Amino acid sequence: TGHEEASRALGGAGMATFQFNSFFKTLIGKEIAVELKNDVALTGTLHSVDQYLNIKLTDVQVVDADRFPQLAAMKNCFIRGSVIRYVQIPAAEVDTELLQDAARQQTKDAPSSNATTTAAPATASA
Amino acid sequence: MAASLDQLVNKVITVVTNDGRNIVGNLRGYDQTTNLILDDCHERVFSTTAGVQQEVLGLYIIRGDNIAIIGELDQDVDSQADLSVVRAEPLKPVTH
Numbered sequence A: 001t002g003h004e005e006a007s008r009a010l011g012g013a014g015m016a017t018f019q020f021n022s023f024f025k026t027l028i029g030k031e032i033a034v035e036l037k038n039d040v041a042l043t044g045t046l047h048s049v050d051q052y053l054n055i056k057l058t059d060v061q062v063v064d065a066d067r068f069p070q071l072a073a074m075k076n077c078f079i080r081g082s083v084i085r086y087v088q089i090p091a092a093e094v095d096t097e098l099l100q101d102a103a104r105q106q107t108k109d110a111p112s113s114n115a116t117t118t119a120a121p122a123t124a125s126a
Numbered sequence B: 001m002a003a004s005l006d007q008l009v010n011k012v013i014t015v016v017t018n019d020g021r022n023i024v025g026n027l028r029g030y031d032q033t034t035n036l037i038l039d040d041c042h043e044r045v046f047s048t049t050a051g052v053q054q055e056v057l058g059l060y061i062i063r064g065d066n067i068a069i070i071g072e073l074d075q076d077v078d079s080q081a082d083l084s085v086v087r088a089e090p091l092k093p094v095t096h
Helices: A002-009 A020-025 A096-109 B075-080
Strands: A031-036 A041-049 A055-062 A074-079 A084-088 B012-017 B022-030 B036-045 B053-062 B067-073
Touching (some): A020 A041, A041 A074
Antiparallel strands (some): A041 A055, B022 B036, B036 B053
């Protein structure tokens, strides 16, 4: 089931790191939006994802299509992972609690690499 | 590579490069870094002041580092477009 796969992606009870690859695989078949680093945004059905987080979308629609006639005749596309800025997924497709728990767990397991140090606030009195 | 380019081999594709160019050609080959071999390709230069210019390139290898999107060109839709009347801003370059 989608939830079992998601659990596996999230590392289960162990200290395994979060696998974005596995997480995206649970979204295959769903509608997602991808925003690229050249500011182009595309929506479509997630067809496949790979280890580089390259994404293949089918039934693509370009957001703000009038601005980009270059992409008008494009039905399916392969988007290189390195050029993706955001992937937007419908909240209904994701168990946000499971994700939050995993993030919390991962922070707990590796506090030194994840901790952010904040400087003591400077107090200045005029 | 589960998200494979295998289905696109020997098909006409449109490539958007990191510098915002649009190159159309026949995909002959690829590798894991998405380097591409493109046959009979041409660049489509879009401008806001003139129709689309097509510059014939021939047989090209495009390095994967430089590639943003590889799209399957729907030739039915593409053949209906009159590129000489299309006016558009060129695509922005990719900024990391």
